[in-house]
Amino acid sequence: MIRACVIGLGGRGFGLLKGVLLKNPDVEVVAVCDLYEDRLARGVDKVKECGGNAKGYTDYKEALNTAGLDAAFVFSDWSTHAEIAIHAMRKGIAVASEVGCEYSLENCHQLVRVQEETGTPYMFMENCCWNKDELLATAMARKNMFGTIVHCAGAYGHDLRNEVAYGHVNRHYRFDNYLNRCCENYPTHELGPIAKLLDINRGNRILTVSSFATKAVGLEEYIKTREDATEEMKNARFKQGDIVTTVLTCAGGETILLRLDTTLPRSYSREFTVRGTKGLYMQETNSVFLDGEKEDWSPADHYKENLNNAKKYEEEFLPTIWKEVTPEVLAAGHGGMDWFAYKAFVDALKNGTPMPIDVYDGATWQAVSVLSEISIKAGGAPQSMPDFTNGKWFKRPRLDVCEM
Numbered sequence: 001m002i003r004a005c006v007i008g009l010g011g012r013g014f015g016l017l018k019g020v021l022l023k024n025p026d027v028e029v030v031a032v033c034d035l036y037e038d039r040l041a042r043g044v045d046k047v048k049e050c051g052g053n054a055k056g057y058t059d060y061k062e063a064l065n066t067a068g069l070d071a072a073f074v075f076s077d078w079s080t081h082a083e084i085a086i087h088a089m090r091k092g093i094a095v096a097s098e099v100g101c102e103y104s105l106e107n108c109h110q111l112v113r114v115q116e117e118t119g120t121p122y123m124f125m126e127n128c129c130w131n132k133d134e135l136l137a138t139a140m141a142r143k144n145m146f147g148t149i150v151h152c153a154g155a156y157g158h159d160l161r162n163e164v165a166y167g168h169v170n171r172h173y174r175f176d177n178y179l180n181r182c183c184e185n186y187p188t189h190e191l192g193p194i195a196k197l198l199d200i201n202r203g204n205r206i207l208t209v210s211s212f213a214t215k216a217v218g219l220e221e222y223i224k225t226r227e228d229a230t231e232e233m234k235n236a237r238f239k240q241g242d243i244v245t246t247v248l249t250c251a252g253g254e255t256i257l258l259r260l261d262t263t264l265p266r267s268y269s270r271e272f273t274v275r276g277t278k279g280l281y282m283q284e285t286n287s288v289f290l291d292g293e294k295e296d297w298s299p300a301d302h303y304k305e306n307l308n309n310a311k312k313y314e315e316e317f318l319p320t321i322w323k324e325v326t327p328e329v330l331a332a333g334h335g336g337m338d339w340f341a342y343k344a345f346v347d348a349l350k351n352g353t354p355m356p357i358d359v360y361d362g363a364t365w366q367a368v369s370v371l372s373e374i375s376i377k378a379g380g381a382p383q384s385m386p387d388f389t390n391g392k393w394f395k396r397p398r399l400d401v402c403e404m
Contacts, residue, residue, distance in 0.1 A: 002346060005031040005070045005093075007060050009039040010171070012098060013075030019333045021073065022211040024048040027346060032064035060084050066179035069093050071349060077173040082107040089120035096123050096345045098229035099192075099361060101177075101185045101369035102228045105386060108370070110158035110308075112388050115359040124362030125343045126192035126268065127333075130340035132322050134193035136310060137274050137281035139317040139404045141197055145290065147278030152198065153257040154190025155271040160262040161222040165233055175335065178240040182213050182262050183219050185240065189250075190270050190363045192357070194256055197274065201389055202396040204252040208222060213241030218263035236282055246372050249382075251393075257369070258315045279396040286310045321404050344401060356386050356401040363388040 004027050005018050009376060013034075022026050031052045034044040040056040042403035047054040057063035060080075064072060072088040074081055078100035085095045102108055115122045121128065128134060141149060158172065166173020177185055185293035198204050216238045223233045242263045248256040259271070270285035287306035314323075325336055348355050371383040387393060 001351060002026055002070045003026050003068050004073060005029075005033065005063050005066055006043065006073045006075065007033040007063060007070050008075030008098075009043040010075070011038075013073075014039070014043060015045070015333060016338060016342070017075065018046055019331075020338050022047065023328075023332065023340065024346060026347040028351060030053065031055050031057060031063045031069070033057040033068040034062050039373065047289075061087060063087055063223050064091055064093060071085060071096060071345075072358060074098060078177070079103060079173070082111050084230075085122060086110060087351070089114050089118050089122060091333065092118065092120055092208065092299075094121040094349050095127050096327065096342065098125050099127075099186075099188045100148040100366070101183070102340060102366035103185065103370065105367060105370050106390065108367045109386070110259055112363050113361050115391070121355055122359040122362065123348070124188075124357045124365065125341050125345065126188045126357055126365070127197055127337035128189045128339040129192045130321075130337045130344070131193065132318070132336075133310070134272055135282050135319050135322060136314060136317055137196045137283075138193065139273070139319055140288070140313060140398065141274060141276070142400075142404045143317065145288075145317075146274055146276030147291075148201070149198065149274060149276045151255050151257070151275040152194040153262055153271065153275075154194055155259040156186050156189050156270060157259070157261045157266055157269040157271060159264070159268075159322070161219060161265075165219055165223050165226070165229070168232060168264060169230065175236075176232050178238050179236055180239060180384060181373060182216070182239045182241050182244070182376055183369050184211055184244050184246045184258060184302070185369055186260060186262070187258055187368040187372075190258055190272065191256065191365050191368060192361075193272060196357075196363060196401060197359065198250060198252065198254055198256070199398050200250070201364060201393050202398050203394060204250055204254075205387060205389075205393045206248050206249055206256075206364060206368075208249045209368055209371035209375055209385055210380050210382045211243045211244055211246040211375040212380045214264070216241050218242040222263075229348040241376070243373065244376070246368065246375075248385075263374075266380070277281045277324050279311065288313060292360045310318070319404055321402050338403070348383065354399060356399060360388050
């Protein structure tokens with residue numbers, strides 16, 4: 001049984017506590033922590049409701065002093081992830097860190113240094129690495145169905161205007177981020193699955209980051225339409241560009257295109273795309289296009305005949321975890337991704353096996369935010385990605401998040 005502390009009980013943290021951690025028979029939540037008393041009380045009550053007993057804390061250091069802790073689940077404000085993870089690792093407490101962005105390269109380097117010095121397990125909890133579409137495409141790529149991969153793309157396309165604009169009302173940290181920074185502030189939903197597919201930090205690595213931002217007008221125009229807007233919201237002048245486009249180059253010769261798109265009206269999409277010498281996968285239409293299937297495709301033919309045709313490849317290529325998925329897993333959060341990600345952390349910790357998304361991945365993927373901010377200020381000039389593995393990247397073996 002893994003004795004765990006949960007730090008951060010906002011929407012994401014409480015959702016994972018309720019929908020995933022308290023339903024995992026291998027996890028015992030013995031401590032919960034949040035700065036806000038109401039959130040803390042709700043967390044303590046939820047653990048009790050599920051038959052457990054957790055003590056509540058408003059100071060994460062006090063929470064991490066709980067006797068016999070095996071793991072800390074970090075669900076707090078982005079700006080505190082590294083600080084809390086480092087403190088926990090120095091105490092020998094394994095860390096599962098929720099996704100976000102980083103604010104300095106030094107934070108990324110320190111995460112790596114402390115993990116290497118202590119040997120304490122650390123996992124970056126990028127749930128999209130377990131999504132059905134991304135895993136199907138990765139499995140097909142592993143069987144060379146797309147040939148040599150030359151380019152991948154993805155986006156975090158999510159209309160967050162309400163969440164960001166009312167950030168100080170609903171106690172969400174995104175408001176301050178959008179007010180003070182302009183960067184690719186949430187790169188890992190799209191980058192994570194691409195980085196695993198391209199073996200980043202395991203035979204390949206990111207070399208440079210170049211970013212470009214549009215003007216920031218979406219939030220301010222949205223706020224003008226809100227009759228209940230506070231004076232703070234009305235007076236806000238946001239720095240975060242409405243759309244940020246980022247290009248990464250890789251040691252293997254591939255390019256990666258990322259786009260952050262969160263302050264204009266739109267539907268949700270990650271736009272995961274894989275391009276190779278023999279074909280492509282396109283998440284927008286859930287379609288596979290393989291060379292030689294038909295000559296002279298017109299756009300209309302492609303969408304009509306290939307829409308959702310990826311389904312026909314599932315029987316042969318879809319990883320077993322998705323073939324055997326249960327309704328309970330699907331209901332646990334984000335269509336099953338949350339359950340798979342947190343089960344992978346718990347299983348690795350129990351069995352003493354490598355974390356499928358380790359500290360080098362967490363540092364590299366989050367460093368994109370830091371480098372994109374610098375690049376935008378420099379007119380898109382490429383910024384060098386540090387080698388957080390210190391030269392080990394070309395010798396480290398491939399590690400997929402599940403059996404392909």
